[in-house]
Amino acid sequence: MPRNAWSAKRERQYEHIKSSLQQRGTKKDTAEEIAARTVNKERAQHGEAAKANPKTLRDTPAPVRGGQxxxxxxxxxxxxxxxxxxxxxxxxxxxxxxxxxxxxxxxx
Known part of the structure; x- marks a missing residue:
């Protein structure tokens, strides 16, 4: 996890996702992994990451997709x-x- 490269916004996003998952009963380690993956994917889709998987770039961002x-x-x-x-x-x-x-x- 390149968390040192995350902006303050991405750090807040990570904490929010992690705490949300934990409130729903997800184990801490799993919540951290899901939150980190989500933040990294968002970073890639918004051009903030050095390298990005082509599938990630073609995918609809989570806020737009809305649970589809x-x-x-x-x-x-x-x-x-x-x-x-x-x-x-x-x-x-x-x-x-x-x-x-x-x-x-x-x-x-």
């Missing part, structure tokens, strides 16, 4: 998220699969 992908309901995870899970599990043919096929392959 809360992973609940009929839509579930995005195709990219399913693809990354399939990649981690070493599922063959994943690049040619659509969202439904990836979800089915991950269930096996």
């Amino acid at each position: 992908r809360s992973h609940q309901g009929a839509q579930g995870r995005t195709r990219e998220q399913l693809y990354e899970d399939a990649r981690r599990k070493g599922i063959a043919g994943r690049s040619k699969m659509n969202k439904a096929q990836l979800a089915e392959a991950l269930k096996r």
Whole structure:
């Protein structure tokens, strides 16, 4: 975590996210990790980071997205998220699969 590179605003954002998660019952270590990842992603999307993942730059910022992908309901995870899970599990043919096929392959 390059927290020494964070501005005062990002530091406040980190603390706010962390305390919010802890109030909802998330363990301290997990809350810190999620908060740091969120702040780092926001920094990258706003051009404050030296290096950024291209997927991060293409993604809709969290304040704009507003819980669109809360992973609940009929839509579930995005195709990219399913693809990354399939990649981690070493599922063959994943690049040619659509969202439904990836979800089915991950269930096996």
